Amino acid sequence: MDIDKLAKEAQQYQLQSVTRRHFLRECVAGIGGIALGSMLGGLGGCSSSTGRPLDAGIASGSLNPMAPRAPHFAAKAKRVIYLHMAGAPSQLELFDYKPELHKLHNKPCPESILAGKKFAFIRGVPKMLGPQAQFKQHGQSGAWVSDYLPHFSKVVDEVSFLKAMHTEQFNHGPAQLFMHTGHARLGRPSMGSWVTYGLGTENSNLPGFVVLTSGGKTPDAGKSVWGSGFLPSVYQGVQCRSKGDPVLYISDPEGMGRDLKKQTIDAINAVNQEEYNSYGDPETLARIAQYEMAFNMQVAVPEVMDIDSEPEYIHELYGTEPGKESFANNCLLARKLVEQGVRFVQLFDWGWDSHGTSAREAIDVGFRDKCKEIDRPMTALLMDLKQRGLLDETLVVWGGEFGRTPMQENRDDKDMPFLGRDHHTDAYTVWLAGGGIKPGVSYGETDDIGFSGIGGRTSVNDLHATMLHLLGFDHERLIYEFQGRPFRLTDVGGELISAIV
Amino acid sequence: MENGGDLFLFLGRWHPLLVHLPIGILFISFVIALVARRPAYSGLAPAVPFTLFVGAISAVFASVLGFLLASFGGYDNRTLGFHQWFGIAVAVLSILVWWLYHRLAERRAGMRSLVKWRFSIFCMLMVLLCVTGHYGGTLTHGKGYLTDAMPPALGGLFGIEQVEEPFVIENVQEAAVYDGLIQPILARRCQSCHGATKQEGGLALHQQASLLTGGDGGAVIVPSELNESELYTRLTLPVGDEKRMPPKGRTPITPEEIALIGWWIEHGAPFEGLVADVEQPEEIATILAQLEAGNAKQAMPEAPPLDATAVQRLVERGIKVMPVAQGSNYVMISAINAPDFNDEDAEVLVDLKDNIVQLQLGRTAVTDVGMAHIGELTILKKLHLEHTLVTDEGLKALAACLQLQYLNLSSTAIGNTGMDYLKSLPELTHVYLYETKVTGDAIADIQQSQPTLVVDTGGYVLPTS
Numbered sequence: 001m002d003i004d005k006l007a008k009e010a011q012q013y014q015l016q017s018v019t020r021r022h023f024l025r026e027c028v029a030g031i032g033g034i035a036l037g038s039m040l041g042g043l044g045g046c047s048s049s050t051g052r053p054l055d056a057g058i059a060s061g062s063l064n065p066m067a068p069r070a071p072h073f074a075a076k077a078k079r080v081i082y083l084h085m086a087g088a089p090s091q092l093e094l095f096d097y098k099p100e101l102h103k104l105h106n107k108p109c110p111e112s113i114l115a116g117k118k119f120a121f122i123r124g125v126p127k128m129l130g131p132q133a134q135f136k137q138h139g140q141s142g143a144w145v146s147d148y149l150p151h152f153s154k155v156v157d158e159v160s161f162l163k164a165m166h167t168e169q170f171n172h173g174p175a176q177l178f179m180h181t182g183h184a185r186l187g188r189p190s191m192g193s194w195v196t197y198g199l200g201t202e203n204s205n206l207p208g209f210v211v212l213t214s215g216g217k218t219p220d221a222g223k224s225v226w227g228s229g230f231l232p233s234v235y236q237g238v239q240c241r242s243k244g245d246p247v248l249y250i251s252d253p254e255g256m257g258r259d260l261k262k263q264t265i266d267a268i269n270a271v272n273q274e275e276y277n278s279y280g281d282p283e284t285l286a287r288i289a290q291y292e293m294a295f296n297m298q299v300a301v302p303e304v305m306d307i308d309s310e311p312e313y314i315h316e317l318y319g320t321e322p323g324k325e326s327f328a329n330n331c332l333l334a335r336k337l338v339e340q341g342v343r344f345v346q347l348f349d350w351g352w353d354s355h356g357t358s359a360r361e362a363i364d365v366g367f368r369d370k371c372k373e374i375d376r377p378m379t380a381l382l383m384d385l386k387q388r389g390l391l392d393e394t395l396v397v398w399g400g401e402f403g404r405t406p407m408q409e410n411r412d413d414k415d416m417p418f419l420g421r422d423h424h425t426d427a428y429t430v431w432l433a434g435g436g437i438k439p440g441v442s443y444g445e446t447d448d449i450g451f452s453g454i455g456g457r458t459s460v461n462d463l464h465a466t467m468l469h470l471l472g473f474d475h476e477r478l479i480y481e482f483q484g485r486p487f488r489l490t491d492v493g494g495e496l497i498s499a500i501v
Numbered sequence: 502m503e504n505g506g507d508l509f510l511f512l513g514r515w516h517p518l519l520v521h522l523p524i525g526i527l528f529i530s531f532v533i534a535l536v537a538r539r540p541a542y543s544g545l546a547p548a549v550p551f552t553l554f555v556g557a558i559s560a561v562f563a564s565v566l567g568f569l570l571a572s573f574g575g576y577d578n579r580t581l582g583f584h585q586w587f588g589i590a591v592a593v594l595s596i597l598v599w600w601l602y603h604r605l606a607e608r609r610a611g612m613r614s615l616v617k618w619r620f621s622i623f624c625m626l627m628v629l630l631c632v633t634g635h636y637g638g639t640l641t642h643g644k645g646y647l648t649d650a651m652p653p654a655l656g657g658l659f660g661i662e663q664v665e666e667p668f669v670i671e672n673v674q675e676a677a678v679y680d681g682l683i684q685p686i687l688a689r690r691c692q693s694c695h696g697a698t699k700q701e702g703g704l705a706l707h708q709q710a711s712l713l714t715g716g717d718g719g720a721v722i723v724p725s726e727l728n729e730s731e732l733y734t735r736l737t738l739p740v741g742d743e744k745r746m747p748p749k750g751r752t753p754i755t756p757e758e759i760a761l762i763g764w765w766i767e768h769g770a771p772f773e774g775l776v777a778d779v780e781q782p783e784e785i786a787t788i789l790a791q792l793e794a795g796n797a798k799q800a801m802p803e804a805p806p807l808d809a810t811a812v813q814r815l816v817e818r819g820i821k822v823m824p825v826a827q828g829s830n831y832v833m834i835s836a837i838n839a840p841d842f843n844d845e846d847a848e849v850l851v852d853l854k855d856n857i858v859q860l861q862l863g864r865t866a867v868t869d870v871g872m873a874h875i876g877e878l879t880i881l882k883k884l885h886l887e888h889t890l891v892t893d894e895g896l897k898a899l900a901a902c903l904q905l906q907y908l909n910l911s912s913t914a915i916g917n918t919g920m921d922y923l924k925s926l927p928e929l930t931h932v933y934l935y936e937t938k939v940t941g942d943a944i945a946d947i948q949q950s951q952p953t954l955v956v957d958t959g960g961y962v963l964p965t966s
Contacts, residue, residue, distance in 0.1 A: 068821055068823045069823075070823060070824040070825065070826050070827045070828075070829065071826060071827070072826060072827055073826045074825040074826045074829070074831075075825075075826075151963050151964075202821060202823075202835055202837055203837050203838060204819075204838050205838060313962070316962070316963075316965070317961065317962060317963060340837065341835065341837045376963055379963060380961075380963060383961040383963075384961070386957060386959070386961075387911070387933070387935040387957055387958075387959025387960065387961055388887070388909075388911055388933065388935060388959070389885075389887070389907070389909040389911060389931070389933035389935075389957065392907065392931065457739065472826065481578060495740065498756055
């Protein structure tokens, strides 16, 4: 490319960047014009106010959007590990024991229950499906856990259950969005983004929000469940691969040394800083921070994502097999990441949608195998965090995007080849542990067949409000101004679930 | 722009002064227009368009200066938005009103209908002017500058909420259970609608007699029968239920206050006797204790300001200094990005000894030498020393850290001797000893002197199936 053409392009670019507004601004004679022009231009524009004090980042003294920041009040939890079972596991085979449902097994579902209800696949009058697992009470807290989770049942005294969670969405995509962004449609920031927006990152060499997936697929709602929505994009989740290079192209290309790389990034950032000084776009700061972070990550990420170096007994505890993409590997990685100060680790495990259309989707076959897959690693995660003194300040949350029906699914009003349950919004179970959660509590109660919550009902907004509370935030005050109104994770809802904190 | 910046800011700063011109001029114009409507003063009428013209010009000028000032930032965006747009509306409207009072407009056939309404539009302009002025005042003096000084009775008239006083009862066990505890809760939460002045649904809760009589639907309290007592069931309906009390938009009642009312009804709703006379389950005892203490967090005195030099030195070493909460001088220190944190760095921490409550030194190069300095951090509550070279000797220095609650020693060379040094720490609740040389005897020993201490030696295994 000849140099003249480059120079011309640069000049063009320069001219394009001088907009009407800049011209008027520079022109003293047009003071009145400036005012009117900009005022009209500002109509419907977005406000850059963040609702977040700037003084909090005393440690950084810079404009770095990832600098650690103080919460509203002293926090009990510093970090979160969120285990999401994409597809929605059946609460009726795991935690919500319903002996009455057993008696109704194979009997037609009473009309009174179906009246006015809509289901994703159930049509006509389905049959009731009794619990397919054996239940027992465990630990000093006497929590009900089924024989599908033999290991987990030994650590129930560390855990608190929300038995009457409910949601508004009965399809996976919207329900997952609702669960992770507080809104069923696209465009809102995910919980992890809100948390890193509020707290920044403690470790400047690692992202504040890391996402790991297993089960062969990413969640139905796509990457929006860890997106940053309207928050600056620096707060979006960074997905790491648990197999192969954790981040693609993490190593330097041949001939590019660390020093040269550093100089390159410093130069680019200096230019970007100029850009920020003249335009003040937070996305420019995001870009600067991301270059810095990427440079640091080149060293830090391969180190923290390497589970080979873990001792053998840790692999035995988690049931990990290095080199594979598995929920177990991701649990171990989650521990390593929080140990290194990552704020929010989001795990997605796919394959929990037990409709009964195939053996893999059967409550008594595929679902049971999935339970076996997660039982050891998630139990190991709690134990390992505990012995390292990390559970104290790490909030662990487990759940799906909704529950499953007490009725057997009869897709298109026909009998199904295997036992399955349909999507259900009225009742499901979420458990939380560590990070200031009162252990051994079971909050909320469902009716005799586990269809609806009859006491202690908790919403997705309530769960978010409680998580933010443990992280030191008043959920009504962690806001971001966008398109002329303040937004928050809990939107206009959410109440602290004080029974479990 | 960089060269012109100072000039614009300078011009902008005249805005707070010059805004008083349109306020004064438009106001006097309005007064003239008002009195000129009476035949006796109709001679004043020609002054109206003239003063309006001057007022409108000054309003436009003030708006432009205001816009310049606003572009330099530093104001609350929402209030600024209101002030800006109302201000522009004042300028635009004052031009319109001037035109309507101008004799040219009177002659135009198309304008006749508007001219008829010109005084009403002028009234609207005055309202807008007041609102704009109010938002402007809020920007300079801060929210509530006006209303804070307002007598409470007057504030109620405007629906301005008073900031809630924390509910504190000194010596709660000795308080009268009804007069001292339950009645004050009802007074706080219910009696603005169910009291002496207003009895919604025929219910008044300010007197024993009327409380027992109940409302239009009958009694609201059935002693000892919680589920029969409407007073209680109405409080516990799901959020969003239109029968839930207090209704939407009113200050909500706290879960603790609901629990206390429930507890009182359950125990026969006594009107006599002391709090101590009524049987108290554990959770009620906790709530009562909290009432006595008020807000325990407020009791903790604020830390002195941070030593800027010390903070600077730590930050330069890659060490994070993070306030525990916004506006607090208590800090957490983390050396997570400074694995080479050493004993000299530890010495710097001493300059922040009245500020540091949490210290994360896991996986650093700190040794027993540095521990001597860490021992001077007497308000330390949480200390991470995992994966360090600290030994039993080093723990000796912690004797003065009397507030220490959490100590992580996993993967260190700590042994049984080290445990002896921890016995004198009264607040210690959690010690982590995974991968250390401490044995069961020493743990049993320390737990004998500190029964509430949780010692975690880890090494958990899951059976292989």
